[in-house]
Amino acid sequence: MSLRIRLHEGVTARSLALARVVVFAIWIVFVVQDPLHDLVFLPFELFHTYGVFEFVPDSFWQAILTPAGLLGLKAVAILVFGWALLGFRGARWMTAFAVVVGMVYLQVRKGFGGHWDHRELTLVYVTAALVLTPAWDAFAVHRTNGVRRDGIYRASLLVLSFVVIVQYVFIGAARTFIGAPGVFLDGTLQNWVENRNLRPNPFGFDIGTYFLDPFWAVPLDLLFLGGTILELASIVLLFLRPGWIKVGFVIGFAVFHMAIFLMMNVAFPENIALLVLFFDLDAPLRRMRAGRSGAGAATFDPGNPRAALLARRAPAQSPEVSFRAVPSVPGGIEFTDPDGRSVSGRAAVTELMYRRRGWLGIAWLRTILPGFDGPLRAERGAVASWFLGPVPADAAEEPTASEHDRV
Amino acid sequence: MPSRVLQSPFVESTAVTPELVIRAVLELLFLLAVIIVLLTLSDFRRRLFALGAAALTVFYIFIGGWSVVQMVDRWQYDYPQDVSFIPLTRFAMYQAQLESSVEASYAWQATLADGSERDVNIAKEFESVGLPPMSTRMRVLLGWAHDPEDDQQHADAARELELYAEGLYGALSADGLEVEELSFSRVTGTPDDVDAEVLFTWSAEELSAR
Incomplete structure (x- = not known):
């Protein structure tokens, strides 16, 4: 018997690259919004190092724990994470350096506390795993290239996702085997909620206090048990195809994180963001492109200046589309794809935009706007005219026959 | 309302008992x-082959x-830590049964130059x-200050x-507040009936002398 891994079937270099963008975007947001400079007020005597950082001389930390040092650390971190995100030359090495910078950054923060919690370590581990992958083969300023083994992008994304899964399995197993059954009984979560609401916290949510009535003890115990089962079952994500079961898992994790945040003031925003690693981030782009790049035929009303303008300018960017002038076309312009499906008005304009390089996103946005399929007006609206002026007069000129017949 | 933290030995037990050993073996x-x-x-395994041997x-x-x-790290919530495996650590949270919510808590308060008092949220x-991490440190220092095992522990709490x-x-002064006095208290009771016991007080002169 062999269980088949289903996660990340059919992913591409772009899927992996987008995962890389997500990881470093999380880092950049994490660093930018962090009030690290406040640590300058705390005396150095309070600072403790942990693990491997105990081997780093105190003079290094003393240099960092100055106004210039903290500012410099933050600047270096943003530079390094930004470099790896954008994929400049040497981004893979820069990612290895980013792991070191990220760990130093966390040591500086947690050195003034009483222990090193695991909150950001999943992000660190995922970043470290990126070093093992060709995550700069797409969406990078300097794209790496070369012959790749079949399935390497899937293997890469499986590794990243597996790190996230392992953290959930570890946490769920620790709670189950060290705390069960008592940890799920007698209002334990309610006691944790009360405790976490009463100690000083930086967020000030008091939603948890609404659940301190004895009535909520059992529902909260069940929520705790359900969340733990979800953590233990997270390994199942490896065997799930895209679909509602996987979405349900991810929503469950997000709800669990948000419940802890809102009820207990303990935040795991990085881990919530990392949940997108379970999805093929290139899939929406592929879906938008699918069937949108083929040939087509457009008929337009030469009496409609805007339609005529499109017919003059669009062929240069969409050479596979033919244009033909037909008086009184419904909606001003009509587009028919090779399968015979036909749309008119603004929907037809959007179909043409889909065929333009770089306009895919805007075309997609247009499809979700209200009135997307409305008729093409002959003139710009008042606001658009105020900023952009009227439709150019030459647009009203009827295209030449050769332009009509361009294919 | 003064803030409160857990002051209980069963928050994250690190005592190696026979039961813990059995549970740890089952976890393993x-x-x-x-x-x-x-x-x-x-x-x-086969899906990962494409990554390459290295x-x-x-x-x-x-x-x-x-x-x-x-499996090994049972001390990640200790302060101070005798052993730390960072950059690796044990991933565990809310793994202990909490029989009651709160036994004791802490609060920081500032007396300002105009005589008014205000709570100071150190976590903020x-x-x-x-x-x-901050809560762990405060919880431990509160314990050392109020129920020290020896004089050294109390002195360590006072110093930290x-x-x-x-x-x-320094932080409050940078925010433009004129602080005359800062105090650290142990708080017991319930949210509706708070009993605060001031453990340490420092004047502005003492705090600005360094």
């Missing part, structure tokens, strides 16, 4: 079972090291440290809390 067996199923009964070796060593630390003033008071004084 479960994780081993998951790993064995994944590596032998699924095509997970990258896969590094990955397996990392997962192996992380797993060992997950030094948000960058992170809530769990004074250093935090200096930090708070």
Whole structure:
């Protein structure tokens, strides 16, 4: 018997690259919004190092724990994470350096506390795993290239996702085997909620206090048990195809994180963001492109200046589309794809935009706007005219026959 | 309302008892079972071959090291820590049964130049440290200050809390507040019936002398 891994079937270099963008975007947001400079007020005597950082001389930390040092650390971190995100030359090495910078950054923060919690370590581990992958083969300023083994992008994304899964399995197993059954009984979560609401916290949510009535003890115990089962079952994500079961898992994790945040003031925003690693981030782009790049035929009303303008300018960017002038076309312009499906008005304009390089996103946005399929007006609206002026007069000129017949 | 923290030995037990050993062995067996199923009964291993031998070796060593630390590290919530495996650590949270919510709590208060008093939220003033690490440190220092095992522990608490008071004084002054006095209290009772016991007080002169 062999269980088949289903996660990340059919992913591409772009899927992996987008995962890389997500990881470093999380880092950049994490660093930018962090009030690290406040640590300058705390005396150095309070600072403790942990693990491997105990081997780093105190003079290094003393240099960092100055106004210039903290500012410099933050600047270096943003530079390094930004470099790896954008994929400049040497981004893979820069990612290895980013792991070191990220760990130093966390040591500086947690050195003034009483222990090193695991909150950001999943992000660190995922970043470290990126070093093992060709995550700069797409969406990078300097794209790496070369012959790749079949399935390497899937293997890469499986590794990243597996790190996230392992953290959930570890946490769920620790709670189950060290705390069960008592940890799920007698209002334990309610006691944790009360405790976490009463100690000083930086967020000030008091939603948890609404659940301190004895009535909520059992529902909260069940929520705790359900969340733990979800953590233990997270390994199942490896065997799930895209679909509602996987979405349900991810929503469950997000709800669990948000419940802890809102009820207990303990935040795991990085881990919530990392949940997108379970999805093929290139899939929406592929879906938008699918069937949108083929040939087509457009008929337009030469009496409609805007339609005529499109017919003059669009062929240069969409050479596979033919244009033909037909008086009184419904909606001003009509587009028919090779399968015979036909749309008119603004929907037809959007179909043409889909065929333009770089306009895919805007075309997609247009499809979700209200009135997307409305008729093409002959003139710009008042606001658009105020900023952009009227439709150019030459647009009203009827295209030449050769332009009509361009294919 | 003064803020309160847990002051209880059963928050994250680190005492190595026979029961803990048995539970840890069961935890180990479960994780081993998951790993064995994944590596032998699924095509997970084959799916990763494309990464290449070098990258896969590094990955397996990392997962192996992380797993060992997950099994071994029982001291990640201790302060001060005798042993730390950072950059690896045990991933665990809310793993202990809490029989009651709160036994004691702490509060920082400032007396300003105009005579008014205000609560000082150290978790907010030094948000960058992170809530769990800061709470652990305050919880331990509160215990040392109020129920010390010996005079040295009480002296350590007094020294560290004074250093935090200096930090708070600097942060509040930078915010434009004229602080005359800072105090650290132990709080007991219930939210509706608070009993605060001031353990330490520092004047502005003491805090600005350094």
